[in-house]
Structures are given as C-alpha cells and as structure tokens.
Amino acid sequence: MAELMDSARKLGWVLLNCTVRFIFMFINNFVAIPSYCLYLILLQPLRIWDSPTFWYIEGIMFKWMLAMVSSWGWVAGYTVTEWGDDVRPFSEDEAMVIVNHQATGDVCTLMMCLQDKGTVVRKMMWLMDHVFKYTNFGLVSLIHGDFFIKQGKTHRDKQLIYLKDHLDRYYQSRDRKWIVLFPEGGFLRKRRETSQAFAKKNSLPHLTHVTLPRLGATQVILRTLGAQQENGSVSSESGPQSQSGYKRKGLQWVVDVTIAYPQARPMDIQTWIFGYRPPTVTHVHYRVYPIKEVPVDTAPLTDWLYQRFVEKEDLLTHFYATGSFPPAKGQKEMPSRAMTLDPVWLCFIQSLAFASGYMWYRVLQYAYCWVF
Numbered sequence: 001m002a003e004l005m006d007s008a009r010k011l012g013w014v015l016l017n018c019t020v021r022f023i024f025m026f027i028n029n030f031v032a033i034p035s036y037c038l039y040l041i042l043l044q045p046l047r048i049w050d051s052p053t054f055w056y057i058e059g060i061m062f063k064w065m066l067a068m069v070s071s072w073g074w075v076a077g078y079t080v081t082e083w084g085d086d087v088r089p090f091s092e093d094e095a096m097v098i099v100n101h102q103a104t105g106d107v108c109t110l111m112m113c114l115q116d117k118g119t120v121v122r123k124m125m126w127l128m129d130h131v132f133k134y135t136n137f138g139l140v141s142l143i144h145g146d147f148f149i150k151q152g153k154t155h156r157d158k159q160l161i162y163l164k165d166h167l168d169r170y171y172q173s174r175d176r177k178w179i180v181l182f183p184e185g186g187f188l189r190k191r192r193e194t195s196q197a198f199a200k201k202n203s204l205p206h207l208t209h210v211t212l213p214r215l216g217a218t219q220v221i222l223r224t225l226g227a228q229q230e231n232g233s234v235s236s237e238s239g240p241q242s243q244s245g246y247k248r249k250g251l252q253w254v255v256d257v258t259i260a261y262p263q264a265r266p267m268d269i270q271t272w273i274f275g276y277r278p279p280t281v282t283h284v285h286y287r288v289y290p291i292k293e294v295p296v297d298t299a300p301l302t303d304w305l306y307q308r309f310v311e312k313e314d315l316l317t318h319f320y321a322t323g324s325f326p327p328a329k330g331q332k333e334m335p336s337r338a339m340t341l342d343p344v345w346l347c348f349i350q351s352l353a354f355a356s357g358y359m360w361y362r363v364l365q366y367a368y369c370w371v372f
C-alpha cells in the first residue's frame with residue numbers, strides 16, 4: 001500500500017510538472033513569437049534604408065528566441081557535454097555543419113550547445129523538413145531565412161533547384177556564416193530499414209546507429225557557397241563581397257557533429273516541453289575538416305560523405321558501449337567539457353519576452369481603441 005501511494009505521489013508530481021511547464025511554454029510562445037514579428041514589422045523602414053543593420057538586429061532577436069527554447073531543457077536538467085574539436089575558434093568563419101538525425105530533440109540540442117559559440121546562432125541558416133514550417137516556431141524560421149525542404153523522390157530535383165535559388169538570394173545578403181543540415185534526410189527510426197536494404201544491395205557498409213546520407217543538398221551547398229573549385233575540391237580563396245563591405249571567403253570548414261543520447265534513447269520536442277524524463281546529459285562530438293579536403297564532384301563527394309557516417313557509426317558504437325567517445329589517434333583519452341548557460345542571462349531573456357508581450361498588448365489595445 002505504501003509503495004502504491006508513493007507511486008501515486010510521483011505520478012501526480014510528474015503530471016503537475018508537465019501541466020505547469022506546458023502552460024508556461026504556451027504563454028512563452030504566445031508573447032515571444034508575436035513580439036519578434038511586431039518588432040521586425042516596426043523595423044521595416046530600416047530594412048530598406050540599412051539592410052545589414054536590420055539583419056544584425058534580427059539575428060540578435062533570433063538568438064534570443066533560440067535561447068528561450070534552450071532554457072526549457074536547461075530548467076528540466078537536460079544539459080550537453082561536448083567532445084572532440086573546439087569549434088569556437090571557427091565561429092566567425094563560414095562553415096557547413098552536418099549532423100546525424102535521430103529525433104526532433106536534435107534541433108533543440110543544437111540550439112542549446114551553439115549558444116556559447118560567438119555569433120554562430122544569429123548568423124546561421126537551417127535546412128529543415130518542411131513540416132517544421134507549420135510548427136509554432138516555423139514563422140520565426142521563415143522570417144530568419146531558413147530553408148524548408150520536402151523529402152521524397154518526387155520532390156528531390158525541384159527542391160535542390162529551390163535550395164540553390166534560396167542560397168543565392170538570402171545567404172550572403174543576410175550575412176549568414178554557418179549552414180546546418182541533416183544529410184540523412186529523416187529520422188533514424190524511419191530511414192534505418194530502407195538504408196540498410198540499400199546498403200546491402202549496393203555492397204555498402206551496414207549501419208545501425210546512423211543511416212547512409214543523401215548527397216543532393218550537401219553538393220548544392222558546397223557548389224553554391226564555396227569559392228572557385230580547385231582540383232575537384234572547394235577553394236578557400238576569397239569570394240564576392242558581402243553587403244557589409246568585406247570580401248567573403250566562402251566556406252572554410254565542414255563541422256561534423258555527432259549527437260549521442262544515453263542508452264540510445266533520443267529526446268524529442270515533447271520531452272523538452274513537458275520535461276517528464278529525468279535530468280539527462282546529451283553528448284555532442286565535433287570534428288572539423290578544412291574545406292580544401294572536401295571534394296565536390298559526385299563520386300568522390302559520395303565516398304567522402306559515406307566515410308563520415310561510417311565514422312559516426314564507430315563513434316556511436318563506442319559511446320553506447322562505454323559511455324564516452326573514443327580518443328583521436330595519438331591520444332589516450334578523449335577530453336570532454338560541460339556546456340553551460342548563464343541562468344541570469346536566460347532569466348533576462350525570458351523577462352524581456354514577457355515585458356515585450358505586455359508592451360505590444362498595450363500598444364495594440366490603444367490602437368484598437370483609437371480606431372474604433
């Protein structure tokens with residue numbers, strides 16, 4: 001009987017916690033997203049007069065929006081430990097980020113772990129499944145200039161044309177630096193069986209923790225954002241001038257990100273919202289490649305990209321067996337570092353969101369009374 005009562009108390013606490021968190025996040029979205037949109041509407045004259053300054057301000061607000069999402073997980077005890085290369089020295093360079101994809105929580109994890117990487121968050125562009133366009137955060141991403149891609153063979157060729165056009169129109173004009181994509185083209189649980197069948201048919205590696213990546217978007221990004229090609233690779237020489245007035249160098253790095261969850265249990269966005277899972281540390285491994293090492297032609301790029309995901313498979317296999325990533329060649333152990341967020345700063349961002357929501361409510365209320 002005592003055990004039953006104890007279980008009932010724990011269940012009641014979980015339900016109460018989930019309810020309070022859901023109400024808070026609903027209100028958080030209700031005030032933050034409209035405020036973001038209204039500020040940008042107010043700043044439209046600046047966009048015409050001084051576009052770089054407009055997108056600089058938008059980038060700051062975009063980073064704040066992502067910080068609010070990060071705070072949802074941080075408060076629930078969902079933290080990140082980072083492994084491998086330190087990417088902070090490359091935060092001001094242009095880079096393509098390739099990430100394994102297990103669940104919707106991957107995006108939230110990246111939003112958190114990139115918060116302390118200089119200007120990366122406010123100057124980044126995301127490639128996401130078109131379904132995300134219809135979520136609560138879709139409008140923010142649409143305004144920021146992220147690209148929503150439709151999956152499937154029937155859409156593939158057109159989507160790659162749309163992607164190139166999108167990059168030509170928005171990447172340089174909005175002073176973007178990092179572009180993030182998930183080359184697998186879907187969640188692990190949805191693509192694993194199809195990927196393994198394809199690998200068996202074509203004598204390719206059998207992968208369990210990742211799937212074989214798709215080439216299209218990666219190749220379009222390299223060809224569009226890289227400087228002139230040298231010997232089948234992307235050059236690191238200076239490219240066209242940006243709106244800010246400096247000479248762009250084009251892509252300089254490929255940042256290979258591998259996300260690992262304890263016991264291979266991915267976190268989804270529902271977990272971040274409701275916080276029903278116990279405090280969890282997600283592990284993120286970085287490896288940085290100079291752009292000159294990355295081929296652009298189809299056959300060598302396919303081999304290069306496949307090799308990266310074979311390496312991800314090895315990393316994840318080792319992690320799930322030992323709880324840590326394997327050391328690099330010449331090292332005895334892989335150093336790790338806990339990624340931290342400043343709680344005072346997170347409170348400031350949340351307070352600013354609610355204050356902005358109240359301010360815009362009063363402004364619109366006054367405008368309504370004045371008109372009617």
